[in-house]
Amino acid sequence: MATLTLRDLRKSYGSFEVIKGVDLAIADREFVVFVGPSGCGKSTLLRMIAGLEEITAGELDIDGKVVNRVGPADRGLAMVFQSYALYPHMTVRQNMGFALRLARVPKAERDRKVNEAARVLQLEPYLDRRPKDLSGGQRQRVAIGRAIVRQPKVFLFDEPLSNLDAALRGQMRMELLRLHEALKATMIYVTHDQIEAMTMADKIVVLQAGRVEQVGSPLDLYHHPANLFVAGFIGSPRMNMMPVTAAVVGDAAVTVGLVSGQQIAVPASGGATRPGDALTLGIRPEGLHIDPAGPILVTVSLVERLGGLTLLHVKAAGDQDLTVQIEGGDPTRAHEQIRLAIDPAACHLFDKAGQALPRPARHTLAA
Amino acid sequence: MVPSVAVLLAWMIVPLVMTVWFSFQRYNLIDPSMTGFAGIDNYRFLVTDPDFWVSLENTLLLVGSVLIVTVGLGTLLAVLFNQPFPGRNIARVLAISPFFVMPTVSALIWKNLLMHPIYGVFGTLASSVGMQPVDWFADYPLASVIAIVSWEWLPFALLILLTAVQSLDHEQREAARMDGAGPIAQFVFITLPHLSRAIGVVIMIETIFLLTVFAEIFVTTSGGPGNATTNLAFLIYARALLQYDIGGASAGGVVAIVLANIVAFFLVRSIARRLEI
Ligand SMILES: Nc1ncnc2c1ncn2[C@@H]1O[C@H](COP(=O)(O)OP(=O)(O)OP(=O)(O)O)[C@@H](O)[C@H]1O
Numbered sequence: 001m002a003t004l005t006l007r008d009l010r011k012s013y014g015s016f017e018v019i020k021g022v023d024l025a026i027a028d029r030e031f032v033v034f035v036g037p038s039g040c041g042k043s044t045l046l047r048m049i050a051g052l053e054e055i056t057a058g059e060l061d062i063d064g065k066v067v068n069r070v071g072p073a074d075r076g077l078a079m080v081f082q083s084y085a086l087y088p089h090m091t092v093r094q095n096m097g098f099a100l101r102l103a104r105v106p107k108a109e110r111d112r113k114v115n116e117a118a119r120v121l122q123l124e125p126y127l128d129r130r131p132k133d134l135s136g137g138q139r140q141r142v143a144i145g146r147a148i149v150r151q152p153k154v155f156l157f158d159e160p161l162s163n164l165d166a167a168l169r170g171q172m173r174m175e176l177l178r179l180h181e182a183l184k185a186t187m188i189y190v191t192h193d194q195i196e197a198m199t200m201a202d203k204i205v206v207l208q209a210g211r212v213e214q215v216g217s218p219l220d221l222y223h224h225p226a227n228l229f230v231a232g233f234i235g236s237p238r239m240n241m242m243p244v245t246a247a248v249v250g251d252a253a254v255t256v257g258l259v260s261g262q263q264i265a266v267p268a269s270g271g272a273t274r275p276g277d278a279l280t281l282g283i284r285p286e287g288l289h290i291d292p293a294g295p296i297l298v299t300v301s302l303v304e305r306l307g308g309l310t311l312l313h314v315k316a317a318g319d320q321d322l323t324v325q326i327e328g329g330d331p332t333r334a335h336e337q338i339r340l341a342i343d344p345a346a347c348h349l350f351d352k353a354g355q356a357l358p359r360p361a362r363h364t365l366a367a
Numbered sequence: 368m369v370p371s372v373a374v375l376l377a378w379m380i381v382p383l384v385m386t387v388w389f390s391f392q393r394y395n396l397i398d399p400s401m402t403g404f405a406g407i408d409n410y411r412f413l414v415t416d417p418d419f420w421v422s423l424e425n426t427l428l429l430v431g432s433v434l435i436v437t438v439g440l441g442t443l444l445a446v447l448f449n450q451p452f453p454g455r456n457i458a459r460v461l462a463i464s465p466f467f468v469m470p471t472v473s474a475l476i477w478k479n480l481l482m483h484p485i486y487g488v489f490g491t492l493a494s495s496v497g498m499q500p501v502d503w504f505a506d507y508p509l510a511s512v513i514a515i516v517s518w519e520w521l522p523f524a525l526l527i528l529l530t531a532v533q534s535l536d537h538e539q540r541e542a543a544r545m546d547g548a549g550p551i552a553q554f555v556f557i558t559l560p561h562l563s564r565a566i567g568v569v570i571m572i573e574t575i576f577l578l579t580v581f582a583e584i585f586v587t588t589s590g591g592p593g594n595a596t597t598n599l600a601f602l603i604y605a606r607a608l609l610q611y612d613i614g615g616a617s618a619g620g621v622v623a624i625v626l627a628n629i630v631a632f633f634l635v636r637s638i639a640r641r642l643e644i
């Protein structure tokens with residue numbers, strides 16, 4: 001059992017506020033991922049939860065108890081660092097057993113726990129090696145093993161896979177998910193890797209400049225971004241953004257005019273929008289299709305063929321750069337002129353302040 | 368290649384061979400008639416001379432004590448100076464500055480300005496609280512020399528160890544904190560092992576220089592009272608230039624070389640093993 005509650009958590013270095021009031025509830029056994037651009041305060045927030053960074057203001061509860069003044073070792077958390085932070089002069093066994101040794105756990109029990117963790121992580125052949133004699137992936141597993149051995153209520157990870165190559169990262173992702181299921185623990189995971197966030201999270205927290213922009217399931221954020229920042233941050237390749245003007249505003253649909261003059265009726269509730277207001281239309285690359293009868297005339301500037309997918313980078317009227325994603329192969333070549341159709345149901349509208357106009361129909365998979 | 372190696376070899380070998388050669392010669396500066404091969408007489412006189420054994424003991428005591436003081440204190444200060452506190456940079460400069468004082472000068476300062484029972488600061492302090500001033504060089508001669516030499520070498524140890532402490536990965540220390548290590552456990556299990564290599568280097572370099580401490584003794588006690596502060600270097604000097612016995616001095620020199628090599632052998636071996644970690 002481990003639930004966490006963050007109430008208006010703040011952190012300042014001198015007069016420079018890094019975390020500007022974060023409210024968040026994390027349920028038991030939840031896998032929460034913090035994402036955000038570099039320098040937005042992900043690590044700082046994680047370290048505040050860990051107890052390595054003092055909390056300037058606000059309250060942090062673990063299982064209903066305020067732990068602001070509790071030391072890092074007594075919060076029942078374990079952390080896996082980006083640099084692994086293994087103790088270089090200790091063997092793998094000593095590294096993993098260090099916390100138990102400090103807690104004066106008898107040697108027999110210590111060995112049992114270390115061996116058990118080593119078995120789970122397939123580290124048994126390396127127990128008597130030192131960290132420098134291990135590969136990157138093995139070191140990563142030792143770092144995780146060191147956390148497991150303590151049987152913490154909450155695991156904290158700060159970009160644990162960023163030093164691994166792509167293949168190993170995919171494999172470790174699976175292993176972490178397997179561990180999450182086996183250990184039945186709450187996990188908080190910092191990354192700036194889209195794929196890690198989308199595939200692993202029960203809940204993604206998008207941070208920007210020390211503030212939470214949106215909290216939700218991966219598909220929730222993907223299909224119902226709350227604002228322009230989240231819309232642009234989640235999803236790769238990025239969502240296309242086009243300036244549009246509101247023409248007809250209704251509660252179930254807003255008709256907008258593109259730069260080219262065509263009009264599209266987007267299912268969204270207009271709210272306070274008035275006809276004539278400038279809006280931003282967001283459309284993901286898979287929401288655009290090649291259609292000889294389509295309303296948007298574009299020139300292809302670059303074609304990326306990924307085998308299963310084809311990405312067309314095109315230029316539309318008004319020097320607007322767009323990306324189109326097409327399933328399978330496509331014969332289109334650079335410098336050709338093509339016409340694109342927009343799927344209105346896949347469109348997002350954002351007002352001048354960057355807030356999304358609510359979409360009445362929820363995506364079936366977005367909880 | 369060959370010429371430079373030849374020059375280097377000559378550079379090292381010639382003085383060595385001459386020292387060894389003289390150590391088997393009858394050679395006294397005030398008695399030119401004393402010449403010829405002496406066999407092992409010079410060595411026999413040396414090892415049967417109680418002064419020699421005392422000087423050997425003093426040498427080892429001096430080296431050992433200064434090492435303990437500088438490494439121990441240096442480690443503590445390095446850890447302390449790595450913590451943020453107001454005025455840390457100034458404190459660091461102050462702690463390092465004795466390094467820039469010449470041995471002769473620092474010995475003179477300690478002798479006349481600090482430890483002198485009448486004019487010295489320590490004496491004045493003692494009298495001001497009603498205690499009898501201590502005549503350091505008369506009552507605790509070797510300890511006084513050890514104090515001076517430690518004061519000179521502490522900055523060196525501190526400098527090397529501080530750099531080493533600063534190079535400790537801070538995530539490692541944080542991992543230890545998460546694992547439940549308090550300040551002392553962090554020091555014992557994380558910082559100290561991390562410093563072991565730097566400590567080895569400090570010990571090795573200091574030992575090489577401490578075996579030949581001379582100026583401090585010459586300026587303060589001249590090896591006395593009696594032979595209380597005569598180390599091997601001072602004994603050789605005394606033999607050669609006070610008693611004009613070049614043969615005997617050379618024998619002492621050879622012993623010093625052998626001693627330095629034995630120490631160096633063990634140190635290099637133990638440090639080489641450390642470096643493998
Ligand atoms: N000790 C410190 N003193 C002052 N500012 C700090 C300190 N530590 C971090 N910051 C600032 O806090 C902000 C957040 O840093 P943080 O390390 O949490 O970013 P991050 O989101 O983890 O970025 P990244 O993805 O690059 O790791 C940064 O702007 C950083 O400059």
Ligand SMILES: [Mg+2]
Binds near residue numbers: 042043044
């Ligand atoms: Mg970070």
